Amino acid sequence: MQKRWKLLEAAEPEVEFLHQKLGISKSICKILVQRGIRDFESARNFFRPDLEKLHDPMLMKDMDKAVDRILDAMQKREKILVFGDYDVDGTTAVASMYQFLLEAYESDRIDYYIPHRYREGYGVSQKGIEYAASTGVSLIISLDCGIKSTDLVSYALKHGIDFIICDHHMPDPVLPPATAILNPKQAGCQYPYKDLCGCGVGFKLITALCRKIGLGDEHYLCYLDLVATAIAADIVPLTGENRILSYFGLKKVNENPSPGIKALIALAGLTGQPMQANSLIFVIAPRVNAAGRMDDARLAVQLFIEKNPAKLTGFANLLHSHNDDRKEADLQITEEALAMIVADPEFESRKSTVVFQPHWHKGVVGIVASRLIDRYYRPTIVLTQSGEIVAGSARSVSGFNLYEAVHACREHLLGYGGHFAAAGMTLLPEEVEAFRSKFEAVVTANITEEQLVPEILIDGEIQFTEIRPSFYNIIRQMEPFGPENTNPLWLAKGVRNNGWSRIVKDQHIKFSLVQGNIIFSGIGFNMASKFPLLEKDIPLDVLFTLDENDWNGNRHLQLKVVDFRESEV
Secondary structure (H helix, E strand, O other): OOOEEEEOOOOHHHHHHHHHHHOOOHHHHHHHHHOOOOOHHHHHHHHOOOHHHOOOHHHOOOHHHHHHHHHHHHHOOOEEEEEEOOOHHHHHHHHHHHHHHHHHOOHHHEEEEOOOOOOOOOOOOHHHHHHHHHOOEEEEEEEOOOOOOHHHHHHHHHOOOEEEEEOOOOOOOOOOOOOEEEOOOOOOOOOOOOOOOHHHHHHHHHHHHHHHHOOOOHHHHOOHHHHHHHHHHOOOOOOHHHHHHHHHHHHHHHHOOOHHHHHHHHHOOOOOOOOOHHHHHHHHHHHHHHHHHHOOOHHHHHHHHOOOHHHHHHHHHHHHHHHHHHHHHHHHHHHHHHHHHHHOOOHHHOOOEEEEOOOOOHHHHHHHHHHHHHHOOOOEEEEEEEOOEEEEEEEOOOOOOHHHHHHOOHHHOOEEEEOOOEEEEEEOHHHHHHHHHHHHHHHHHHOOOHHHOOEEEEOEEOOHHHOOHHHHHHHHOOOOOEOOEOOOOEEEEEEEEOOOOEEEOOOEEEEEEEEOOEEEEEEEOOOHHHHHHHOOOOOEEEEEEEEEEEEOOEEEEEEEEEEEEEOOO
């Protein structure tokens, strides 16, 4: 697939100023300026994360009310229910809060609840409130959900149940009638950092409770590995407070992980290997998410809170098995969907992709939609059937407002929700074709040709002569990488294949590239189809990140090639 390249820029005076202050490569200074780091103080905070720089949780609107209500419940021996969403953010948040309350309160006065993905859906559920009422709960702490549950929080109040909402999603103009709402995005909240995940908001509440009760820092810092996992999985910006939490959370993952995290690392065969943010995203998070996708997300919480080694291993094995089932379903459905697309003679002229099979597993249709976009870069919807209702997940391409497109098709839908880049919907089987046609018409009328070509944002241009171990060591200090602090993507112009590049395992390219008199090896995954361009012996422009290859104890820098094309110079 052809891609657009866009080289990011930075003001030269600002780059030069930072270069003078830090004394490091101007190429790296350019990236720092692009990411808002323009002076020595901000650079020091960036390169040297410090737990002391975490904000006072009491700065968050309603934090005093939340702390007072929980302490009042403890004093009166009320029963508290910890309620969370079924994804990684929600289950880690519930596991953290539940374990903290077990330590600070009475075990028989605490319970937790995770709604079933398919029977109850996202967020606070009526069934969950009815469970709380039937078990004598008078206070619910919701995590990673609740900010849009105005009617359900009112319903809980009628049953004598108060709510404390810990959420990070955008609030509606009318807020639920909760005792306290902790959400940095709500109007009037002066909390300095707005991009915490749901588990992060819960962590701030635990921090505030510890300080109010007089417990030491270790009683909330012990949950940092769970917080880091939630941050990585929920794709929130790795800036500011999230960077600090991720940095120290990864440190805990590597040095002293909680038993649940440790068990998942062992099952993945990575014990003893350094874990990075990508490890949390691609190793831990899929296994945690698989619980809710394939069965019941309570299993993820059980893993995180279990102390008995034998039971803990059993829960980890179940999650691992569910993830294997998820991968198998994901692969099978993706293959079936691609076959449908290839067999459709009209597909080439379409601006959108909508595929439907009633037997597809509901838990993986969102993943499949993302995979189809990787192959055919178009707004994509994958539909399946549950009972008499068709349900689906949608994913967008960069710059196209998917939610508005789905909204424009609402006459064919029973329900829908989502945001700019992703959405979900339900409809009747007889409406599928009409919905497909309307969605295609809406996308065609609103998408630009440019939006149908994926764009690669390039951080900077570099010469091979700059790439040295000292240069790479500074880049390593920019970790953990993630949204708004990605692993720098470099452009090297006018390089050549030195004749030793080759295809490996039929799909990948093992590069051997030369610029001037400097040679670098590299790897490009799933790029074998572009190998003929390498064989032309012409100057090439190459996009890559830097990596360290460790083979039999010998370490050397290598290029992780993302794309390449005929040189424009």
